[in-house]
Amino acid sequence: xxxxxLAGGSGTRFWPLSRKSTPxxxxxxxxxxxxxxxxxxxxxxxxxxxVLVVTNALQAAETRAQLEYLEGVPVDVIEEPVGRNTAPAxxxxxxxxxxxxxxxxxxxxxxxxxxxxxxxxxxxxxxxxKVAQTGVLVxxxxxxxxxxxxxxxxxxxxxxxxxxxxxxxxxxxxxLERALEFLQTGRFFWNSGMFIWQACTILDQISTxxxxxxxxxxxxxxERDVWELADLKPQIxxxxxxxxxxxxxxxxxxxxxxxxxxxxxxxxxxxxSWSALPEVMEADEAGHVVIEGVGTVSVASSNxxxxxxxxxxxxxxxxxxVVVDTPxxxxxxxxxxxxxxxKVVEELEKNGRTDxx
Amino acid sequence: xxxxxLAGGSGTRFWPLSRKSTPxxxxxxxxxxxxxxxxxxxxxxxxxxxVLVVTNALQAAETRAQLEYLEGVPVDVIEEPVGRNTAPAxxxxxxxxxxxxxxxxxxxxxxxxxxxxxxxxxxxxxxxxKVAQTGVLVxxxxxxxxxxxxxxxxxxxxxxxxxxxxxxxxxxxxxLERALEFLQTGRFFWNSGMFIWQACTILDQISTxxxxxxxxxxxxxxERDVWELADLKPQIxxxxxxxxxxxxxxxxxxxxxxxxxxxxxxxxxxxxSWSALPEVMEADEAGHVVIEGVGTVSVASSNxxxxxxxxxxxxxxxxxxVVVDTPxxxxxxxxxxxxxxxKVVEELEKNGRTDxx
Numbered sequence: 001x002x003x004x005x006l007a008g009g010s011g012t013r014f015w016p017l018s019r020k021s022t023p024x025x026x027x028x029x030x031x032x033x034x035x036x037x038x039x040x041x042x043x044x045x046x047x048x049x050x051v052l053v054v055t056n057a058l059q060a061a062e063t064r065a066q067l068e069y070l071e072g073v074p075v076d077v078i079e080e081p082v083g084r085n086t087a088p089a090x091x092x093x094x095x096x097x098x099x100x101x102x103x104x105x106x107x108x109x110x111x112x113x114x115x116x117x118x119x120x121x122x123x124x125x126x127x128x129x130k131v132a133q134t135g136v137l138v139x140x141x142x143x144x145x146x147x148x149x150x151x152x153x154x155x156x157x158x159x160x161x162x163x164x165x166x167x168x169x170x171x172x173x174x175x176l177e178r179a180l181e182f183l184q185t186g187r188f189f190w191n192s193g194m195f196i197w198q199a200c201t202i203l204d205q206i207s208t209x210x211x212x213x214x215x216x217x218x219x220x221x222x223e224r225d226v227w228e229l230a231d232l233k234p235q236i237x238x239x240x241x242x243x244x245x246x247x248x249x250x251x252x253x254x255x256x257x258x259x260x261x262x263x264x265x266x267x268x269x270x271x272x273s274w275s276a277l278p279e280v281m282e283a284d285e286a287g288h289v290v291i292e293g294v295g296t297v298s299v300a301s302s303n304x305x306x307x308x309x310x311x312x313x314x315x316x317x318x319x320x321x322v323v324v325d326t327p328x329x330x331x332x333x334x335x336x337x338x339x340x341x342x343k344v345v346e347e348l349e350k351n352g353r354t355d356x357x
Numbered sequence: 358x359x360x361x362x363l364a365g366g367s368g369t370r371f372w373p374l375s376r377k378s379t380p381x382x383x384x385x386x387x388x389x390x391x392x393x394x395x396x397x398x399x400x401x402x403x404x405x406x407x408v409l410v411v412t413n414a415l416q417a418a419e420t421r422a423q424l425e426y427l428e429g430v431p432v433d434v435i436e437e438p439v440g441r442n443t444a445p446a447x448x449x450x451x452x453x454x455x456x457x458x459x460x461x462x463x464x465x466x467x468x469x470x471x472x473x474x475x476x477x478x479x480x481x482x483x484x485x486x487k488v489a490q491t492g493v494l495v496x497x498x499x500x501x502x503x504x505x506x507x508x509x510x511x512x513x514x515x516x517x518x519x520x521x522x523x524x525x526x527x528x529x530x531x532x533l534e535r536a537l538e539f540l541q542t543g544r545f546f547w548n549s550g551m552f553i554w555q556a557c558t559i560l561d562q563i564s565t566x567x568x569x570x571x572x573x574x575x576x577x578x579x580e581r582d583v584w585e586l587a588d589l590k591p592q593i594x595x596x597x598x599x600x601x602x603x604x605x606x607x608x609x610x611x612x613x614x615x616x617x618x619x620x621x622x623x624x625x626x627x628x629x630s631w632s633a634l635p636e637v638m639e640a641d642e643a644g645h646v647v648i649e650g651v652g653t654v655s656v657a658s659s660n661x662x663x664x665x666x667x668x669x670x671x672x673x674x675x676x677x678x679v680v681v682d683t684p685x686x687x688x689x690x691x692x693x694x695x696x697x698x699x700k701v702v703e704e705l706e707k708n709g710r711t712d713x714x
Contacts, residue, residue, distance in 0.1 A: 014470065015671075016669075016671070038416050049369075109499070115595050138705070175657035272569070278475070278705055293687075295710070297699055297701045297704045297705060298698045299694070299697050299704070300694065300697065304689070306687065306689070308687045310684045310685070311683075311685055311686055312373075312685065312710070312713055313685075313686075313687045313689045314372075314373070314686065314687070314688045314689070314690075314698075314701040315690075316689070316690035316691065316694045316695075316697050316698055316700070316701060317689065317690060317691035317693065317694025317697060318678065318690065318691050318694075321678075321689060323680065323687065323689050325682055325687050326666055326668075327668075328669065329495070329668055329669045329670075329671065330650075330663065330665045330668045330669070330670045330671070330672070330680065330682050331671045331673065332661070332663075332671070332672050332675055332678060332689065333671075333673035333674060333675065334673065334675050337656070337657065337673045337674025337675075338673075338676065340656050340657065340673050340674060341671075341673055342657045343557075343673070344654045344656055344671040344673060347654045347656070347667070348654060351652075353652070353669070356669055
């Protein structure tokens, strides 16, 4: 199996810890390894043939540096000159893999997701690999644990037992009322953004459903039959100049026929904002999670999240706050406003404070 | 006039910025000069004969260092081996002054108060000096601007016009209902902890009302007739070993006869906790006050106080918070819980985190 890791996200919602040059996937938000490093290490027991990490120019150096320590697995970093959403990134990776191994199965994984049960995760990937070898598009659908309104959903045909199911349709983020209905039917899954397919299968689908992108990608010419992706940089730059940004969901998945979804419940979070961290980290008895700190004092406080490297964090009379301390910026945020952290980034950009972005 | 500055406070309510070795009066919380330095500079235009700063052993070195830059005014630092509240500190200073100038008028001023109109403040001190020269105890009473329940009050006899008034009684911190009544009568003033009297006057009163303290202080023997207070250290240590802690309010003021209060309204705050700072500092249009920061971003937030040296502070969806960042500790506190910051200090003490105190 080939592993394609999408690592080009800009992650403004984790400001001030995430910056343009160190977005969420390059952060060691849980202490220790970064989310990208964890994503790669998570698949290594599957002995993948290659790991392709797609990122952008701004993050390429740090991405390479973070992957240098890996041994025994060939890792390639593919550098996009500019972000064009997921369809071009996946198409580019598929084009490269297909050049060497058209029938090769590739698993597409975001670099910034949290997975609790890694063993189960790998079993699901192997299950998906088998289904993908039959020439269909496979997506992983997370069995929902709450009526979440922040994710897209996948509706599948009802089926007894486990295993892959036929996808009926992809559904945009629902209202709470609809999300509750989805939860009750047992036929809806969270769209995880993780996919498994043969390189030739997705390229065929792109050819049918995104012909412009397909034509651009077809111009990718390999000089020789070795993995030397650095040589491709000028060609990739040219291709990216002419293609439009599009997500693989909208460009292919929502319109393709015969998509299969594998229900998965390995403990998953897309860690979409600061407020998602308490889901995946252990809280103390007052419900606080303090990351990288050296102690917590809580006086009449509960359910706060703190990030403060090497500091004691004291909460007094406060609830449901996020406090993030970095050397040049301090964020204080209500948990239910965590999505609005990106507005701070916009404000700083407007004020020319690029040093803080 | 002699100026006696009480600078031995421990100021746990400004943790984590204030520490045992740098309490509030030694902090430069408004940027620039410390509160002690401002307190001394504030009286210099009065050309005081001497300035006596009473502090404790832990803070003596930093106190001396902070006062070194002053020229043209003799400043003595009197080092208490241990804090014994205000009566011994004032008695000690009075004993020293009386040794050289028994009729000398001394103004007793806390080192950690904020005063807006310094010119008016000096006028009030000069007015108090004249009254004190008649041999009575004079206290400054702040004309209340709100029904504050956190201060003690002084009731004075009604009187037309300005000038000193006879004190009827001292009143403990009132309920809100009583504080409202006080405000309406126009006869009540906030007990500021600022006093003016001749050295011999207060020593007479201590002799009558606090005979034990008086006897201990009487043992202070001067070897020679010059200001060489360092020589007194062993004697002070002995005296402090045997005396009990007591406030000058309880020990003398509340029981003395013929006390005069001078109504004062020069813009005053005892800066009793973090939440008092916005009273004395200018807020931005969202009501935030950020000290030592390099910028503020506010998204759906209002009325927060931030202390973050060299950092941008971003508030998102929060109101009425206090956030204080220091190199080893981060405080997040609801404004109306600012008094509870001392509980954090107690908790750290209990856990043996003396490095943070």
